Amino acid sequence: xxxxxxxxxxxxxxxxxxxxxxxxxxxxxxxxxxxxxxxxxxxxxxxxxxxxxxxxxxxxxxxxxxxxxxxxxxxxxxxxxxxxxxxxxxxxxxxxxxxxxxxxxxxxxxxxxxxxxxxxxxxxxxxxxxxxxxxxxxxxxxxxxxxxxxxxxxxxxxxxxxxxxxxxxxxxxxxxxxxxxxxxxxxxxxxxxxxxxxxxxxxxxxxxxxxxxxxxxxxxxxxxxxxxxxxxxxxxx
Amino acid sequence: xxxxxxxxxxxxxxxxxxxxxxxxxxxxxxxxxxxxxxxxxxxxxxxxxxxxxxxxxxxxxxxxxxxxxxxxxxxxxxxxxxxxxxxxxxxxxxxxxxxxxxxxxxxxxxxxxxxxxxxxxxxxxxxxxxxxxxxxxxxxxxxxxxxxxxxxxxxxxxxxxxxxxxxxxxxxxxxxxxxxxxxxxxxxxxxxxxxxxxxxxxxxxxxxxxxxxxxxxxxxxxxxxxxxxxxxxxxxxxxxxxxxxxxxxxxxxxxxxxxxxxxxxxxxxxxxxxxxxxxxxxxxxxxxxxxxxxxxxxxxxxxxxxxxxxxxxxxxxxxxxxxxxxxxxxxxx
Numbered sequence: 001x002x003x004x005x006x007x008x009x010x011x012x013x014x015x016x017x018x019x020x021x022x023x024x025x026x027x028x029x030x031x032x033x034x035x036x037x038x039x040x041x042x043x044x045x046x047x048x049x050x051x052x053x054x055x056x057x058x059x060x061x062x063x064x065x066x067x068x069x070x071x072x073x074x075x076x077x078x079x080x081x082x083x084x085x086x087x088x089x090x091x092x093x094x095x096x097x098x099x100x101x102x103x104x105x106x107x108x109x110x111x112x113x114x115x116x117x118x119x120x121x122x123x124x125x126x127x128x129x130x131x132x133x134x135x136x137x138x139x140x141x142x143x144x145x146x147x148x149x150x151x152x153x154x155x156x157x158x159x160x161x162x163x164x165x166x167x168x169x170x171x172x173x174x175x176x177x178x179x180x181x182x183x184x185x186x187x188x189x190x191x192x193x194x195x196x197x198x199x200x201x202x203x204x205x206x207x208x209x210x211x212x213x214x215x216x217x218x219x220x221x222x223x224x225x226x227x228x229x230x231x232x233x234x235x236x237x
Numbered sequence: 238x239x240x241x242x243x244x245x246x247x248x249x250x251x252x253x254x255x256x257x258x259x260x261x262x263x264x265x266x267x268x269x270x271x272x273x274x275x276x277x278x279x280x281x282x283x284x285x286x287x288x289x290x291x292x293x294x295x296x297x298x299x300x301x302x303x304x305x306x307x308x309x310x311x312x313x314x315x316x317x318x319x320x321x322x323x324x325x326x327x328x329x330x331x332x333x334x335x336x337x338x339x340x341x342x343x344x345x346x347x348x349x350x351x352x353x354x355x356x357x358x359x360x361x362x363x364x365x366x367x368x369x370x371x372x373x374x375x376x377x378x379x380x381x382x383x384x385x386x387x388x389x390x391x392x393x394x395x396x397x398x399x400x401x402x403x404x405x406x407x408x409x410x411x412x413x414x415x416x417x418x419x420x421x422x423x424x425x426x427x428x429x430x431x432x433x434x435x436x437x438x439x440x441x442x443x444x445x446x447x448x449x450x451x452x453x454x455x456x457x458x459x460x461x462x463x464x465x466x467x468x469x470x471x472x473x474x475x476x477x478x479x480x481x482x483x484x485x486x487x488x489x490x491x492x493x494x495x496x497x498x499x500x501x502x503x504x505x506x507x508x509x510x511x512x513x514x515x516x517x518x519x520x521x522x523x524x525x526x527x528x529x530x531x532x533x534x535x536x537x538x539x540x541x542x543x544x545x546x547x548x549x550x551x552x553x554x555x556x557x558x559x560x561x562x563x564x565x566x567x568x569x570x
Contacts, residue, residue, distance in 0.1 A: 052449065078451035090446040092439045094506070103435045104450050150451065 346466015
């Protein structure tokens with residue numbers, strides 16, 4: 001599937017009656033890279049979960065390309081081209097690496113598994129290991145590789161670097177940058193490592209208490225250290 | 238047997254065709270062993286094969302999909318009655334009768350699956366019992382179709398392929414059943430390794446994760462239930478053809494509970510475990526009930542307690558863990 005434009009309009013959502021994200025509107029052009037930033041608990045993960053149909057939508061709409069996703073189930077969104085790599089690293093613990101990858105083929109032949117091993121050679125070395133036996137970094141690679149085997153047009157990444165060693169973070173970010181650089185997929189990244197997120201994105205959206213409080217180019221945010229300190233509670237070098 | 242099971246479990250993932258070859262060889266070896274150990278009781282071994290197919294069928298939904306059921310005998314029994322009636326009605330060719338069993342099992346599996354897999358946990362379990370009891374009650378009441386408590390008798394299939402007559406020593410019945418078991422087992426090994434089978438295991442692990450990669454959970458579980466029904470249908474068909482009679486026990490709650498025990502004994506979520514558990518349980522039960530007719534149930538109960546205490550994930554897993562240790566110790570010595 002080619003990269004698709006993501007359009008989110010007036011989206012309010014949460015869990016049950018509790019509203020967590022409120023009236024969010026943004027769009028990402030096909031092949032674009034959006035970083036969603038904010039302090040802990042501001043609704044970044046809920047926003048991605050809502051795009052994937054995993055939370056309760058209260059208002060608003062979501063569309064990728066020409067496809068209206070708003071009322072679609074999670075599996076239908078995945079089939080429509082949304083790839084989601086959640087914070088929890090959704091590998092199947094009782095399946096081997098190869099079996100985990102095979103579940104993401106979506107009708108493609110098993111020969112396509114070579115793409116995953118090319119993307120992350122480490123997975124090739126671990127192909128007979130169970131998903132539950134992998135390290136955090138390897139599980140993240142597996143989760144991402146499996147999602148990419150489905151050839152998504154939109155990739156949602158929820159804190160892919162959380163809890164990983166710096167060397168693994170470098171490896172993963174370099175792969176994510178390469179994927180996004182190919183122009184075959186639109187990427188929305190939620191990340192706590194601000195500098196890495198700013199290096200990656202071509203546009204930034206900042207949330208506070210479930211609302212959009214700032215959006216713009218990464219360089220504009222970099223230039224305003226006071227804003228970063230105020231909205232994200234961190235300093236950058 | 239233990240060695241074969243362990244080797245097969247390892248090779249199952251590494252060398253797909255090796256696993257299938259191992260399946261055929263293991264079943265052939267078990268058959269030859271059974272032929273040598275119980276030459277005068279091939280009818281028992283033939284019945285064992287039919288029940289083993291039911292255990293494999295149960296493994297597909299319980300072991301591979303995490304569906305809790307205590308009414309699986311309904312799939313087996315309905316197929317057995319369908320085959321019995323077809324045979325009495327004039328369809329006597331054994332291969333055709335297998336087809337009748339598969340169709341009846343698939344339909345029953347799809348209906349049961351459509352109801353049972355809508356729910357989770359205790360409601361699912363209770364619903365499966367209710368369906369099983371409903372089928373058992375119907376089998377008892379519809380005596381014109383099922384023979385009621387007397388059973389459906391007069392099932393006399395033609396010779397297999399027009400050549401091999403079902404003899405009184407059950408040689409044909411046993412050989413035919415063994416070949417059918419080998420074919421079904423190999424097909425199932427392939428099926429559970431397919432992306433469909435793998436996604437079912439993914440659903441068992443975490444259905445939300447499976448949905449996130451595009452798996453539609455409910456239709457997939459219903460399809461798996463229908464496939465499971467087809468396998469149970471083969472078992473039911475063999476049972477009807479080789480025994481010549483179908484009784485109410487084939488749809489009973491006890492049958493459902495017993496096959497669940499066999500599956501847990503061998504190790505759920507592993508076809509080798511289902512095969513292993515079924516064979517070990519039935520042979521143990523057969524020997525113990527013959528040698529001690531008064532206390533055999535106690536001995537079977539003690540075996541199950543021991544297995545649950547010392548190998549809670551089933552004999553196949555216990556063997557897989559112990560085998561390398563024993564092998565290593567032997568190697569050092």
